[in-house]
Amino acid sequence: MDSIAFLITSLPYGKEDAFRGVYLPFATVSKGVKTFVLLVGDGVCSALKNQQAKTIEYPDVSQLIQNILALGGQVFASRHSCEEMGIKEDDLINGVISASDEHITQTLIQADGSIVF
């Protein structure tokens, strides 16, 4: 496969899902697989700036997202989901792109594979 999309629908803390969901793309992007991380629903909270994960002794999900971006992965946050949660574009980690539902769907369709967390 040349491309893969990870659809993250879970909140960043409280369950392991979002953390593991943004850890796997690190493995694919570093092997040269075109990697997309799509944050939808509760998943958009993973892209918030200034997360203080140390206070709960949990890995910082926002740091993993920054690592994915630094390696050339693309991270999209659903604009629609952000609006529902009162999250503004300025609240998102630099490099995370606010995207329409249409764009997110198109990315899912075009990727060779997809995994939901």
Add this chain to the structure above:
Amino acid sequence: MGTLTILVLNGPYSSRHPELACEIAEEALKKGHGVNMIFYMDGVHVPKKGQVPKDFKTISEALTRLLEKKGFNAVACEMSAHARGYVKGEADASGIYPTDEYVDGVKIMSIHEFGKSVKGSEKIIALNV
């Protein structure tokens, strides 16, 4: 024939996913495909030796049968396995971490194996919903 990556994210018995993953792998192997099974999150409990469920099929036995077949490869994520107490030391030169708790043939390796597997596969199935 191509290669299929199967990502197993749930532990045995609380979910049928590991059992279904083994069934899918067996059928794919019969048709001549290669199968890479990756255990991640609670999925790393699946290869544990000595499982004795009273009312369910023993998942590690199904896995052992697959490991005897050509074209089947099974890897557990080191980070997930470490967190759950399966890793018993540092990696060797091949990047394999030691454990005495898994059925023979399942390797504990870095999650980068998942990246390699995706790159070399035609399809991926993730059992996690």
